[in-house]
């Protein structure tokens with residue numbers, strides 16, 4: 001991973017002088033360098049780049065997997081990973097609360113979080129987990145189609161609040177989810193601001209020639225009232241097919257998808273209906289009535305009557321009342337809004353069915369992702385802004401509760417002393433809105449319930465009366481000097497994020513949100529099955545439905561309170577989104593706009609609170625892991641017992657004093673200290689990287705070496721196998737008198753034995769030596785590789801027994817083993833000869849034709865001749881590097897000639913084997929050849945004489961050395977000599 005240099009500070013907590021200017025300066029600096037993410041402790045501040053950044057790919061995800069937030073550059077993936085880690089490691093539910101104004105990047109952030117969570121599963125290809133991941137991601141396309149629209153602030157603005165719970169199994173893999181939707185901006189269905197579009201669904205439906213447009217006579221080039229001046233685009237038709245494939249992926253039945261698009265068409269057509277009055281005052285419905293009833297699946301008569309008037313239950317009687325033109329118009333719009341709003345909620349319910357945790361599947365832990373509208377302050381603020389801003393007050397309250405409370409609890413838990421920080425608690429504003437009996441919602445509900453029709457203005461008067469004296473509420477009536485407030489229209493709430501003036505107009509209607517029963521009945525009578533299903537209350541008896549449903553504000557308050565309750569039980573993470581400009585363009589920074597958002601999101605305050613007590617807190621183990629290299633007492637390892645002790649020692653060594661030691665965490669007061677630690681660390685890192693690289697390269701080399709060794713072992717085993725096969729084929733040919741013997745069918749048995757012995761010897765020789773072509777075996781006088789000599793001998797002789805090497809140290813071979821051992825160690829002390837590798841008794845033949853019993857000792861560097869009884873060194877050791885050649889016989893004779901060109905005498909030795917074995921030659925050659933190779937880097941020369949004769953140099957003269965002919969009479973001495981010919985008698989050389 002390449003770590004890029006940081007720009008500014010990656011965590012606002014590290015700012016030296018905290019002011020709003022400094023805060024914005026750092027945010028801007030980072031934005032200019034495409035560093036759109038910065039932390040306030042664990043809160044992520046994200047600035048919308050309005051351009052595609054290459055920071056979201058799989059390789060970026062990998063950088064955040066399992067890493068602590070402070071270890072890696074700030075990123076929304078780090079938040080997602082932290083969420084998942086808390087869930088997996090502590091089994092705790094977590095949530096991410098994403099806030100910011102329209103276009104600040106909330107929905108994008110939530111999608112990145114979902115993407116990360118979906119990718120970060122423990123099992124990559126478990127079928128239903130893959131399905132869940134797919135469904136969670138696809139559900140976004142449907143929600144965006146039906147709930148998003150182009151506004152002047154955001155081309156793809158979510159016009160509803162969304163909270164999504166994702167369920168995880170015990171391993172931490174997603175197994176399902178649930179979406180809650182809040183307050184769709186349904187007024188958009190029938191009224192658009194200039195330059196804005198209606199919900200995407202309408203344009204998508206009209207963008208192609210499809211079954212629905214055909215069936216309901218819709219036309220992509222026609223102008224429809226509810227679509228405003230905006231036309232469909234090529235993008236819409238692309239998204240139309242995407243939406244349909246998402247429906248398919250979520251398992252929506254084709255009939256249901258038909259129903260959904262029919263309702264969308266029906267709403268477009270409702271927008272086209274017109275009303276006029278006949279001369280007799282009769283209301284006439286015009287426009288595409290037929291197409292409209294077709295799309296909604298209702299009868300024409302029912303539609304006409306529902307739009308033309310209404311039936312009321314009064315005193316047990318049913319009274320019908322005709323609509324005026326104005327009422328009819330209002331009813332049509334109400335019907336369109338209600339039908340679309342209900343459709344949206346119903347679609348969310350269907351999605352929930354598709355993603356619910358299957359029964360029997362444990363989906364015990366949750367991550368909640370809240371993507372909800374930010375604070376809104378417009379020219380004219382109405383009921384919707386009132387609800388949205390109330391929602392933000394609730395979330396701010398939650399933030400205060402969780403963040404500040406947690407902070408204080410942590411200090412208490414850790415035994416840290418601190419002075420509480422003053423902060424503005426917005427509970428008072430929440431209460432202004434929601435308090436029972438006294439709050440604005442209660443006052444509105446009371447007005448709505450009043451049997452006499454209360455106007456908006458009367459509502460305002462009632463509010464003024466009840467709320468006068470409240471610090472956060474005012475109106476022109478209450479502060480006549482404030483000319484900005486319109487008399488009888490405006491009231492102002494001082495929100496935690498600033499003053500907002502609301503116009504009371506429409507509050508009563510919007511809060512009642514009543515849909516006449518006739519319309520509910522109409523929709524329930526539809527033969528579009530899904531539409532019928534959406535309006536169950538339209539099926540109840542009109543006489544029984546006089547009870548008013550709860551008002552819109554009350555419903556909203558309940559859903560907010562349920563939301564907050566749910567969030568309270570979870571460990572929260574915050575993403576605060578900031579919009580850098582209103583033009584939706586990259587690289588543009590509108591200082592005023594940013595300043596405003598920083599203010600109302602309370603970000604600087606957030607940093608202050610975070611730093612009030614301590615700028616940073618870290619668990620001892622984590623702190624140690626990050627900074628242990630800064631002190632010789634802790635690097636590479638601390639010798640004490642606890643991490644806390646280690647951190648204390650480390651900080652004492654660094655003379656850092658502005659800290660407090662909690663039970664499990666270290667609390668650092670000033671940001672400067674963290675800076676200092678970070679800088680010192682950054683300075684040391686390059687040398688540590690070099691060290692790690694060195695170690696790692698060594699590991700790789702050792703691994704490669706092991707592999708090579710393993711390959712060689714396999715190769716040798718195979719070679720042995722082939723030769724065993726060859727020998728056994730020879731043996732079986734011999735016993736059956738075929739094959740080799742076939743060429744000499746009459747060969748006597750002695751010849752056969754000689755033959756097989758010859759083959760056996762050649763085989764032994766072969767094993768000693770590097771393989772040579774069979775046709776060159778008669779020239780068995782070769783240079784061999786030391787390693788292969790060692791290995792080949794070992795593979796043959798070593799298979800039967802272990803090489804003991806230092807035989808003299810073995811009591812069974814040498815009854816004076818202990819004398820030998822002490823002689824050896826004093827020898828080792830006096831003569832730098834190294835470790836004993838091989839020793840045995842030998843018969844030595846010298847230049848005076850004398851035979852002597854000696855002991856031979858081969859060490860890591862030299863060949864020594866020792867006295868046979870005292871094991872004292874007899875002559876100067878001969879360095880192994882001076883060995884010229886080693887000569888042996890291909891037979892079993894234990895005769896070895898070690899030629900030393902620098903001396904006038906070769907070593908002519910008959911080795912004395914232990915009782916239980918017949919050969920030491922192989923082992924001696926193995927040891928000598930191997931050491932020779934190690935010391936000189938070249939191969940030892942080993943000559944194997946195939947015949948019965950070899951040679952040696954004694955007293956500077958060449959002498960022949962032979963084995964006796966078989967018919968020779970046995971002699972008692974291992975060596976005899978006559979006429980410069982030395983004879984070695986193997987039989988007499990036994991121990």
Ligand SMILES: Nc1ncnc2c1ncn2[C@@H]1O[C@H](COP(=O)(O)OP(=O)(O)OP(=O)(O)O)[C@@H](O)[C@H]1O
Pocket residue numbers: 048049050051052053100101102103104105106107108109154156157158159372373374577
């Ligand atoms: N991280 C990002 N990288 C690139 N572009 C982004 C990023 N975040 C947001 N955008 C761009 O900004 C646009 C608006 O973002 P988004 O829809 O997430 O805002 P929002 O805060 O959810 O707004 P609203 O409240 O209106 O729904 C996106 O369509 C996208 O083009």
